Amino acid sequence: DAGVIQSPRHEVTEMGQEVTLRCKPISGHDYLFWYRQTMMRGLELLIYFNNNVPIDDSGMPEDRFSAKMPNASFSTLKIQPSEPRDSAVYFCASSSGGPNTGELFFGEGSRLTVL
Amino acid sequence: AQSVAQPEDQVNVAEGNPLTVKCTYSVSGNPYLFWYVQYPNRGLQFLLKYITGDNLVKGSYGFEAEFNKSQTSFHLKKPSALVSDSALYFCAVRPRTTSGTYKYIFGTGTRLKVLA
Numbered sequence: 001d002a003g004v005i006q007s008p009r010h011e012v013t014e015m016g017q018e019v020t021l022r023c024k025p026i027s028g029h030d031y032l033f034w035y036r037q038t039m040m041r042g043l044e045l046l047i048y049f050n051n052n053v054p055i056d057d058s059g060m061p062e063d064r065f066s067a068k069m070p071n072a073s074f075s076t077l078k079i080q081p082s083e084p085r086d087s088a089v090y091f092c093a094s095s096s097g098g099p100n101t102g103e104l105f106f107g108e109g110s111r112l113t114v115l
Numbered sequence: 116a117q118s119v120a121q122p123e124d125q126v127n128v129a130e131g132n133p134l135t136v137k138c139t140y141s142v143s144g145n146p147y148l149f150w151y152v153q154y155p156n157r158g159l160q161f162l163l164k165y166i167t168g169d170n171l172v173k174g175s176y177g178f179e180a181e182f183n184k185s186q187t188s189f190h191l192k193k194p195s196a197l198v199s200d201s202a203l204y205f206c207a208v209r210p211r212t213t214s215g216t217y218k219y220i221f222g223t224g225t226r227l228k229v230l231a
Contacts, residue, residue, distance in 0.1 A: 004158070031217055043159075043205065043221045056218065091158055097217065102147055102209060104219065106158030 006092050006107035014115050018080040021110045024073055025094030033104065034067055034077050035091040043091075049075065050097070061086075082114045117142045119208050121222035128196045129230050136191040136225045138206030148189040149207040149219070150180055159205060165189060176200070196229045203227075 005024040013019055025032050033048040047057040052069045060067070064083070069075040079086055089111050093104040119140045128134045140146065147166055151159040163174025170182045180191045191204060206222040 033219075042223045045218065048217065050217065056216065093159075095217075102217075103149060103161040103164055104151075104159070104207075105161065106151075108158045109156075111156075 004092055004094050004105050004107035006090075006110050008110055009108065010111045010113075012113045012115065013082055015083055016081040017114075018078065019082045019086075019112060019114075021077040021090050021092075021112070023075045023077070023092030023107060025075070025092070026105055027073065029094035029096050029105070030072075031095040031097055032069060032075050033093040033095070034075070035093065035106075036088045037091060037109070038088045046077070046090075079112075082112075084114045087112055087114050117208075117210065117220055119206055119220050119222040121204075121206055121225045123225050124223075125226045125228060127228045127230060130198055131195050134193050134196045134200070134227065134229070136204050136206075136227060137188070138190060138222060139186070139188045140206075140208045140220075141187065142208050142210050142220065144211050145184075146211055147209040148180070148182060149209070150174065150178070150189075150191050151205045151207060153203040153205065153224075155202075162191070162204075196227075198229045198231050201227055201229045 007022045030051050034046040036044045046059045047067045049069045067077045089109045091106050091109045093106045095104050149164045150162040153159045163172050165172050165182045173179045178193050182189050203224045203226050205224050208220045
């Protein structure tokens with residue numbers, strides 16, 4: 001398997017622009033997570049899905065952020081409008097549920113810079 | 116509040132020496148415990164996990180971790196460090212629940228530097 005695939009790897013945009021980050025989880029995994037990593041705040045969970053349904057979005061910073069999972073093989077994280085403080089590395093991770101599994105498989109991340 | 120603590124921001128060790136990266140947690144019940152490693156400009160990679168059973172868990176790249184229930188700790192260890200082990204290490208905990216929630220609690224990370 002190719003692992004979790006994220007795109008783009010790098011995105012530089014100007015404040016106010018819309019940003020869309022994409023994720024393809026590992027086939028067969030039923031959980032998908034979006035995390036944000038910054039030096040100041042470390043690794044933060046933004047939202048996670050189970051079987052394409054959002055379960056917990058309490059980590060989404062504000063209404064400018066939205067996430068969707070239209071099917072089992074694709075998810076998006078959208079920021080509209082973007083602000084400089086959104087600059088971070090955004091990770092997607094997937095996992096297979098069950099009591100004896102559960103480790104997360106992370107993508108390589110999308111590094112976002114908002115000017 | 117549930118939390119995971121990695122008390123050391125950085126650990127320095129000489130190549131060939133044993134290493135320990137510490138992790139303690141404050142989570143009710145018997146959570147699942149994990150260690151991940153992150154190399155520069157890469158995503159986190161799974162190293163090992165504790166689910167149940169033997170308190171000493173072996174994982175990738177010669178790493179192991181010792182679970183101590185009374186101290187609520189899950190320290191990462193390696194008998195002989197390599198320069199290539201230099202990276203950022205994260206401890207993570209996932210509470211066992213009956214509610215179906217599936218949230219991981221990550222520590223703040225410990226930077227390991229192995230000196231040649």
